[in-house]
Amino acid sequence: MTPAPDLLIGIDAGTSVIKAVAFDLQGRQIAVASTPNTVRLSPGGAAEQDLDRTWADTAATLRALGEQVPDLARRTLALAATAQGDGTWLIDAAGRPVGPALLWLDGRSAAQVQALRASPAHAALVARTGTALNPSLQSSQLLWLQAQQPERLARAATALHAKDWLYFCFTGERATSPCEGVFTFGDWRQRAYAPEVLATLGLARWAHLLPPLVDGTRHHAPLSAAAAADCGLRAGTPVALAIMDVPATVLGGGGVAVGEHGALRRVGCSILGSTGMHGWVSDQPADIQPSTEAGYTMAMPLPGAQVRLMSHMAATLNIDWLLAWLAEAAQFMGATVPPRAELLQRLNAAVLEAAPGQALFHPYVAENGERGPFVDGHARAQLSGFTTRLGLGGTARAVFEGICLAARHCYEALGPLPEEIRLSGGAARSPALRQLLASVTGRPVRVSHREECGAAGAALCAAVAVGVVPSLRHALPDWVDAQLGARVTAPDPQHTALYDALMPVYRQQAEAARPGWAALAAARQAHDAHDARAAALS
Template identity: 45%
Template sequence: MTGTGNGSESATNFCQASDLIVGIDAGTSVIKAVAFTLRGRQVAAASVPNRYHTGHDGSATQSLSQTWADCSAALRGLTEKVPDLAKRTAALSVTAQGDGTWLVGPDGPVDDAWLWLDARAALTVRRLAAAPQNRARFEATGTGLNTCQQGSQMAHMDAHFPELLNRTEVALHCKDWLYLNLTGVRATDPSEASFTFGNFRDRAYDESVIEALGLTHRRKLLPEIIEGAKVTHPLTPEAAAQTGLLAGTPVSLGYVDMVMTALGAGVYDGAYGDIACSTVGSTGVHLRAVGAGDVHLNAEGTGYVICLPIPGIVTQVQTNMAATLNLDWVLNIAAGIMSDMGTAVSHRDLIAHVENWLAQSQPGQIVYHPYISDAGERGPFVNADARAGFAGLSAGHRYPDLVRAVAEGIGMAMRDCYAAMGPLPSELRLTGGAARSQGLRGILSASLNAPVRVSDRDEAGAAGAAMMAAVAIGAYPDMQSCIAEWVTPLLGPAEPPDAALVSAYDHLFPAFTAARTALPPTWDALSAARVASTKGIQQ
C-alpha cells in the first residue's frame, strides 16, 4: 500500500488489528454509512435524510456545513449499531452524488453548493456547446456538456456570479468536501476530475478542456487529484471526535457514486464491453465498462466517460435525469384524486398495486417520454427544456395503461441511452428501486432484449467505495481480486427477456425516438409560454 500523509505502517496496523471497512455514500436523498467485513459481508447500516432546497429560478442548493453534520451523524449512528466499531474499523471510504459545485474559501464554505439538479447554467451550456472548441473538449473528456457539471456551473458563475469564485480557494465535489472534513486534505478523484476538466485516457487535468470552458484564469481553484485505491489519509482528531471513530484511521477518497454503485453491482468482472449495469432509482444511470481505447464517442457529443478504479478501464455512461420519479408522479396523481375523494392512501399502498396494473394493460400501446425533471434531460441528448408527455392516448385507455406507458417509457429511455453507446448489451445488471419489481425488471429486460441479473448487495454504492479502501490498505492485491469476492458471488441468476415483450418493444422504440426527435420545437414553445406566464403573474 502507498499513501500520502498516513504512512503505510500505520495503515497496515489498522488492517491487522481490525476487521471492518466503512463505506460512506452521500446521495441526493440519503447519506448512508455502511459497515462491511474485510471480505465484503454487510454488517450494518445507518442513514440520515439529506436536505437540499430548490428555487423557481432553477436552483438546487445544499448547505455544506449541514452535509458534513449529517455525514457525521450517520457515522455516529453506525457506531451505535456495531459494537466497538471505532476499534474494528480498518479504513473508511467516501463516495457521494456527482457533478455540482462545492466552493470552499479560506474560512470554510463560500456559499451553499450548486447540486447536479441545478439548472441555472442552461444558457451557459448552450453558449459553450456552440463554441468551436467544444468538440475537442468532448473528445478529451468523453463527456457532453450539461447543467449538472461543475465545469458548466463554474463557467456560469464566472459570467454571472464572479464574486463567488473570487472568494473561493478550491472547487470541490460533494465527496471531496466530506473527505476534506474527514482528513483535512483538499483533493478530488480521477473520475470526476477527468470527465469535467481532464482526459479519461491519462486521468489528469487537460489545459485545453479548461480553456474551452473559459476557466483558464480559474485554474488554481482545481484541487489535487489522488487515487483512492492507492492513497489514503488519516482521520483527523477533530473528525474522530465528531464521528466516534479513531483518529488516524485510514480514509480513502472514492470515485463518484455512479461508478461506485456500478462497481458494487457488477459492471466489471474481468471482461468488459458486453455487460451493462443500470441503476434505476430516482434517476437512471446506464453504464458499460470498456477499455479506454475502445470508447465509442457519439456524434451528438453526449454522455459521460468515467474512469473505474482499475487501470485502463473506464465506463461509458448515459444518464436520465428522472427514472422512477416518473412512476412516483403517476402514482401521486392517483393518490391526489383519492385524497380529494376522502380516501387517503400512501405511496407504499400504490406501489403494491403496480404489478396488478401492469398485468391489466397491453404492452406497447402508448409512447411516454420520461422527462419529468424540471431540469429537462441529459441522456442521450441534452435539453433543459425537455418535458414528459404521452403520445397515442385514446378514449379506451385507462389508468393501468398510463402506469404501463410510464414504466415502458423508462425502458425506452434506457434503450435510447445504450443505443447511443454502441451495440445493445448482451446482459444487464440491475440495481436501484426498479430491481425490486418483477414487472419492471421484465420491461427493462425486454427493452434491451437482454437477460437481467440482480445483485443481492443492498448498498452497492457504499460497497464500491469500501472496495477501494480494501485495496488501498492491502486487504486485496488489486481490484479484480476484490470484485471476485465482494461482487461476483452476490449476482443472482440471469432472468431471460420475454419474447413477446421484446417484439412489442422493438416496434415501440422507433415511435419513441421519432417523437423524441420531433418534440424540441414544442418544448421550446412551452418554455417560452411558461416564462411569459410567470412574468404576467408577477406584473
C-alpha cells in the same frame, strides 16, 4: 491481545439520503445507518446544499452506525465516502465554505452550456474529456459563477465535489479523484488535467481552484482528531478517497465483469432510482466513442478502464408522480389511500396484467428537463397514441415502459446493446420494471442482492488502499460476483418484437417535440413575466 480491526465503512452521501454502511473484510454487509439530506430548491433552477450541514449529517450518520455496531471505532480498519456527482463545492484558503454547494440538479448554467454547445469549441471539449457539456458539470457551473457571482470565485481557494468535501473534512486534504476531475477538466486518455480544456472553456484564470488528482486505491490519509471526535471513530483511521456515486454503484453492483483471458465483458449496468444511469465498463480505448450530444466517460479505478455512461433525469420520479396522482384521485373520491408499499404492489400487478404498447410515454417529468441521451432543459413528459380504451392499467404500463424505453434510448446512444444488464437502485425491487427492462431491451436482467451498492464500491476502494485485497480484480469474486442473483429475468420475445417496432417511433416523437417544448417554455415565461409586471403595478 487486542483483536485486529475487522470492518470497513463505506459512506454514500446521496442527494436525498446519507448512508453509512459497515462491511466485513469479505464484503458482507453488517449494518447500515442513514440520515435524510436536505436540498434547497429556488426559482430559476437553483439546487443547493449547505456544506457544513452535509458534514454534520455525515458525522451524525457515522455515530448512529456506531450505536448499531459494538466497538465500531476500534474495529474499523478503513473508511471511504462516495457521494452525488458533478456539482461545485467551493472552500476558501482556511477550508471554510464559500456559499452553498451547487448540486448536479442545478440548472442555472443552461445559457452558458447552450452557447458553448452551439460553438465549434464543444466538439474539441468532448474529444478531450469524453463528456458532453451539460448544466450538471462543475465546468458549466464555474462559467455561471464567473458571469453571475465572480466575487464567490475570487474568495474561493478550491473547487471540490461532494465526496471531496467529505474527504477534506475527514483528513484536511484537498483532492479529487481522476474519475471526477478528468471528465470535467481533463484528457480521458491520459487521466490527467488538460490545460487546453480550461482555456477552451474560458476558465484558465481559475486553474488554481482545481485540487490534485488522487487515486484512492493507492493512497489514503489519516482521520484527523477533530473528525474522529465528530464521527465517534478512532483518530488515525485510514481514509481513502473513493470514486463518485454512479461509478461506485457500477463497481459494487456488478458492472465490472471479467471474461475469458481477463478481458472485461460488455455488461450493462443500469441504476434506476429517481434518475436513471446506464452504461458499461471497457478497458479497450477503441470502445470509447464520445458523443457531442450527451454522455460521460469516467475513469474507473482499474488500469485503463473507463465507464461510458448516459443518464436520463427522471426514472422512478415518474412512478412517484403516478403514485401521487393515484393517491390524489383516491382522496378526491373520498376513499382511504393505501400505504405506499401496498399501492406500489398493486401497481406492479396492474402493469404486468396490462397489454403492452397501448400508448407511448416519454418520461421527462423532471422540471429541469432532460440530459441524456439528449440535453434539453425544456423537455417535458408526454403521453401519445392513446384512445378512450386506455385504462389505469394501460396508463401505468405506458409509464413503466417509458422508463425502460428511455433506458434503451440511452444504451443505443452509447453503441451496441450490452450482452446482459445488471440492475440496481430502487427499481430493482420492482418485478414489473425488471421484466419490462428485459423485454424492451431484449437483454436478460440480473439484480445484485447487495442493498447498498454505492457504499460497497466506496468500501472496496478503501479495501484496496489498505491492502485487504491486492487489487479490485482480485476482490470482484467475493465483493461483487457473490452478491449477484442467480435468477435472471429473461425478455419476452413477442413483447421484444413489439418494442423493437416502437423504439424508432419513440425516438422520432422525442426529436419532433423539441421545438414545441421550447415554444411552451417561452409562452410560460412570457405569462409569468406579465403576471410579475401586473403584480408590481397593483
